[in-house]
Amino acid sequence: xxxxxxxxxxxxxxxxxxxxxxxxxxxxxxxxxxxxxxxxxxxxxxxxxxxxxxxxxxxxxxxxxxxxxxxxxxxxxxxxxxxxxxxxxxxxxxxxxxxxxxxxxxxxxxxxxxxxxxxxxxxxxxxxxxxxxxxxxxxxxxxxxxxxxxxxxxxxxxxxxxxxxxxxxxxxxxxxxxxxxxxxxxxxxxxxxxxxxxxxxxxxxxxxxxxxxxxxxxxxxxxxxxxxxxxxxxxxxxxxxxxxxxxxxxxxxxxxxxxxxxxxxxxxxxxxxxxxxxxxxxxxxxxxxxxxxxxxxxxxxxxxxxxxxxxxxxxxxxxxxxxxxxxxxxxxxxxxxxxxxxxxxxxxxxxxxxxxxxxxxxxxxxxxxxxxxxxxxxxxxxxxxxxxxxxxxxxxxxxxxxxxxxxxxxxxxxxxxxxxxxxxxxxxxxxxxx
Amino acid sequence: xxxxxxxxxxxxxxxxxxxxxxxxxxxxxxxxxxxxxxxxxxxxxxxxxxxxxxxxxxxxxxxxxxxxxxxxxxxxxxxxxxxxxxxxxxxxxxxxxxxxxxxxxxxxxxxxxxxxxxxxxxxxxxxxxxxxxxxxxxxxxxxxxxxxxxxxxxxxxxxxxxxxxxxxxxxxxxxxxxxxxxxxxxxxxxxxxxxxxxxxxxxxxxxxxxxxxxxxxxxxxxxxxxxxxxxxxxxxxxxxxxxxxxxxxxxxxxxxxxxxxxxxxxxxxxxxxxxxxxxxxxxxxxxxxxxxxxxxxxxxxxxxxxxxxxxxxxxxxxxxxxxxxxxxxxxxxxxxxxxxxxxxxxxxxxxxxxxxxxxxxxxxxxxxxxxxxxxxxxxxxxxxxxxxxxxxxxxxxxxxxxxxxxxxxxxxxxxxxxxxxxxxxxxxxxxxxxxxxxxxxxxx
Numbered sequence: 117x118x119x120x121x122x123x124x125x126x127x128x129x130x131x132x133x134x135x136x137x138x139x140x141x142x143x144x145x146x147x148x149x150x151x152x153x154x155x156x157x158x159x160x161x162x163x164x165x166x167x168x169x170x171x172x173x174x175x176x177x178x179x180x181x182x183x184x185x186x187x188x189x190x191x192x193x194x195x196x197x198x199x200x201x202x203x204x205x206x207x208x209x210x211x212x213x214x215x216x217x218x219x220x221x222x223x224x225x226x227x228x229x230x231x232x233x234x235x236x237x238x239x240x241x242x243x244x245x246x247x248x249x250x251x252x253x254x255x256x257x258x259x260x261x262x263x264x265x266x267x268x269x270x271x272x273x274x275x276x277x278x279x280x281x282x283x284x285x286x287x288x289x290x291x292x293x294x295x296x297x298x299x300x301x302x303x304x305x306x307x308x309x310x311x312x313x314x315x316x317x318x319x320x321x322x323x324x325x326x327x328x329x330x331x332x333x334x335x336x337x338x339x340x341x342x343x344x345x346x347x348x349x350x351x352x353x354x355x356x357x358x359x360x361x362x363x364x365x366x367x368x369x370x371x372x373x374x375x376x377x378x379x380x381x382x383x384x385x386x387x388x389x390x391x392x393x394x395x396x397x398x399x400x401x402x403x404x405x406x407x408x409x410x411x412x413x414x415x416x417x418x419x420x421x422x423x424x425x426x427x428x429x430x431x432x433x434x435x436x437x438x439x440x441x442x443x444x445x446x447x448x449x450x451x452x453x454x455x456x457x458x459x460x461x462x463x464x465x466x467x468x469x470x471x472x473x474x475x476x477x478x479x480x481x482x483x484x485x486x487x488x489x490x491x492x493x494x495x496x497x498x499x500x501x502x503x504x505x506x507x508x509x510x511x512x513x514x515x516x517x518x519x520x521x522x523x524x525x526x527x528x529x530x531x532x533x534x535x536x537x538x539x540x541x542x543x544x545x546x547x548x549x550x
Numbered sequence: 551x552x553x554x555x556x557x558x559x560x561x562x563x564x565x566x567x568x569x570x571x572x573x574x575x576x577x578x579x580x581x582x583x584x585x586x587x588x589x590x591x592x593x594x595x596x597x598x599x600x601x602x603x604x605x606x607x608x609x610x611x612x613x614x615x616x617x618x619x620x621x622x623x624x625x626x627x628x629x630x631x632x633x634x635x636x637x638x639x640x641x642x643x644x645x646x647x648x649x650x651x652x653x654x655x656x657x658x659x660x661x662x663x664x665x666x667x668x669x670x671x672x673x674x675x676x677x678x679x680x681x682x683x684x685x686x687x688x689x690x691x692x693x694x695x696x697x698x699x700x701x702x703x704x705x706x707x708x709x710x711x712x713x714x715x716x717x718x719x720x721x722x723x724x725x726x727x728x729x730x731x732x733x734x735x736x737x738x739x740x741x742x743x744x745x746x747x748x749x750x751x752x753x754x755x756x757x758x759x760x761x762x763x764x765x766x767x768x769x770x771x772x773x774x775x776x777x778x779x780x781x782x783x784x785x786x787x788x789x790x791x792x793x794x795x796x797x798x799x800x801x802x803x804x805x806x807x808x809x810x811x812x813x814x815x816x817x818x819x820x821x822x823x824x825x826x827x828x829x830x831x832x833x834x835x836x837x838x839x840x841x842x843x844x845x846x847x848x849x850x851x852x853x854x855x856x857x858x859x860x861x862x863x864x865x866x867x868x869x870x871x872x873x874x875x876x877x878x879x880x881x882x883x884x885x886x887x888x889x890x891x892x893x894x895x896x897x898x899x900x901x902x903x904x905x906x907x908x909x910x911x912x913x914x915x916x917x918x919x920x921x922x923x924x925x926x927x928x929x930x931x932x933x934x935x936x937x938x939x940x941x942x943x944x945x946x947x948x949x950x951x952x953x954x955x956x957x958x959x960x961x962x963x964x965x966x967x968x969x970x971x972x973x974x975x976x977x978x979x980x981x982x983x984x985x986x987x988x989x990x991x992x993x994x
Binding site for chain 2: 186465469470482506
């Protein structure tokens with residue numbers, strides 16, 4: 117078994133799987149059960165300032181979209197930060213950290229954008245013995261209307277300011293949790309770094325309307341016939357999160373800043389992808405809310421097996437794919453592939469044909485006996501046939517060797533890479549050449 | 551319960567009433583809403599789907615399954631009924647394992663096809679239970695058509711013609727319409743009076759008048775029909791049965807499987823139906839299987855199906871054979887009866903093994919006896935009467951194209967007509983296609 121022990125900002129945990137700040141980490145009862153199940157750490161559900169507790173709706177807080185067999189693919193929520201009294205949460209955090217010293221205990225915080233408010237809460241958290249804090253600049257619903265959460269995360273200057281306040285007022289490591297509800301994730305990440313934050317975590321939930329009831333025309337989840345946008349999470353958001361993590365990991369200004377990856381992590385494989393794209397650890401919520409805490413056991417065994425199989429340490433995996441994330445203009449235009457259909461594996465559904473014929477390049481032929489074949493003189497290697505084929509590995513993309521003739525272009529394939537920056541059709545490239 | 555499976559002779563009530571009820575309940579329970587969504591999701595929505603080609607009525611199966619998957623089973627049912635107005639019965643009785651589901655690409659991929667038959671039932675049941683009839687008639691044409699036989703072919707033909715605005719007189723020899731749907735299908739495939747309910751639902755189109763107890767050759771003549779109507783469709787099925795031509799065939803306890811099944815279907819109380827202790831069914835088609843399985847379910851101690859050729863040649867599908875085997879029916883292949891034993895009542899049958907020699911079968915000389923107090927003959931049916939002035943081929947009314955007979959103005963389809971497999975779904979297709987052709991002729 118590979119060693120999965122993790123060190124994130126000096127915070128040790130037996131594995132890189134943390135539970136994200138969310139309902140599963142709202143109280144000692146849940147967190148203790150999570151630790152018993154094997155989770156490496158938790159980010160305690162966001163605390164607000166002292167005073168009258170937060171009020172939640174009393175109707176449904178969640179809405180979902182489903183795939184086959186009602187498999188949950190996406191969840192959105194309109195729940196606010198913890199609605200339990202601050203002192204109760206602090207007492208429980210302290211007790212749990214004392215009982216589970218080897219697990220990471222991060223406390224998520226969201227107080228008004230005034231230095232005094234942060235100054236007031238930070239010592240209280242520090243007193244619990246927690247390992248660090250996460251600044252919730254992400255929640256897109258409810259609290260943002262009150263100038264907190266995503267309302268802060270959408271303004272880089274505020275991020276920098278609050279991060280600085282926190283760094284100046286606590287010894288604890290500071291993680292800034294970013295909202296994806298912006299146009300370019302690099303700006304808030306750079307601001308966090310400028311403010312002195314030790315790390316960023318992302319993504320928080322995406323503003324969303326999960327659906328509309330077509331009988332009463334209420335957005336869902338429906339609160340007495342009305343709905344408000346919620347925060348979207350779960351497997352459906354993973355690709356968005358992966359891209360944002362990678363953008364920060366490869367940005368010149370933020371490269372090297374620790375990242376806690378969040379967004380649709382459901383299996384060990386999802387986690388491994390986040391790690392490969394530069395996350396130092398991952399946070400999980402929706403998968404636990406869907407299947408319970410036990411899933412971490414599959415994540416632990418799966419990641420261990422993977423690392424053993426590839427003879428890698430956990431640290432070898434982190435960031436391993438980052439150098440391969442590049443801009444379109446640097447992609448090798450001399451990399452020529454063609455679709456190949458394995459006739460023995462083909463079940464003759466014809467989906468590749470329908471997709472190619474109706475919506476792509478008319479590069480697949482169909483015989484009366486339902487034999488489907490790729491026409492190399494038409495195939496642009498778009499990969500749609502691979503994507504729609506229901507059989508694993510039935511259609512693959514095969515690289516054409518150097519010296520072969522691409523029947524579509526008539527050009528001889530070369531193994532010398534060339535990209536858009538030097539392409540004759542690129543006006544910028546021509547200008548540079550002159 | 552007065553008797554048991556071990557009571558000698560042909561007696562009723564071999565099993566407890568509740569057991570009988572369970573035995574004859576729905577063979578395949580209907581899908582509930584969630585099961586239907588899961589089953590529908592397995593459909594790949596194939597291009598030019600093989601299942602459509604395999605369906606004798608060419609139902610757009612991927613489309614109706616997608617309509618189920620997206621929560622509109624009513625639209626799915628309309629897709630089905632557009633092609634097959636008896637889609638509800640076909641969902642229950644079609645040998646899907648040799649038609650759509652055999653062609654399903656998931657059968658090739660994993661040996662587990664999409665559950666097309668049950669999905670079709672899910673959609674059609676919803677609409678029929680709601681009492682909705684999703685078709686209406688075109689303006690009346692003033693044309694009158696006689697349809698002989700209210701079975702699947704006649705019903706499909708009558709409905710399509712009525713929809714196009716013609717006026718239909720539908721004749722049937724039996725006291726009820728429905729044909730084999732009402733009198734021939736195994737009870738557990740069409741429970742709760744489904745055949746009758748489907749007939750009533752179909753008749754909602756209007757313009758069809760059903761006349762029962764009217765048989766061609768007895769109460770009706772083809773000449774008379776041709777004189778009285780603008781067109782005639784013959785879909786009266788096969789009313790006769792083949793003789794065994796075996797010594798002792800006239801002994802008490804030897805009967806036609808089709809009559810046995812018809813009695814079963816019409817029985818109000820299964821506990822009053824007599825069945826033998828040792829039953830031998832002779833034949834290898836669906837009628838043989840249905841008779842054998844139902845004999846067993848009625849409480850016969852032993853049921854044996856005798857088939858003169860080998861398993862692979864058996865017209866009943868492997869699926870049906872396995873179903874029968876699972877109910878305790880024994881199969882004896884390559885065996886033919888050569889004498890019915892007994893003195894007045896049947897006591898057994900002497901069987902001789904066979905082997906194929908070229909196209910013919912010959913006895914090997916090796917014989918054995920099987921004890922039997924009831925023998926059910928299921929060796930094929932014939933035209934009850936041969937309508938005058940019609941060409942006959944292979945014992946059936948010769949037809950060309952969409953059911954045209956040799957006589958102008960007369961069409962035929964279903965089991966009584968040449969060509970096609972003798973399946974409910976084939977009969978529906980033939981009745982429908984004849985109706986389209988008749989309409990073109992009538993209006994052309």
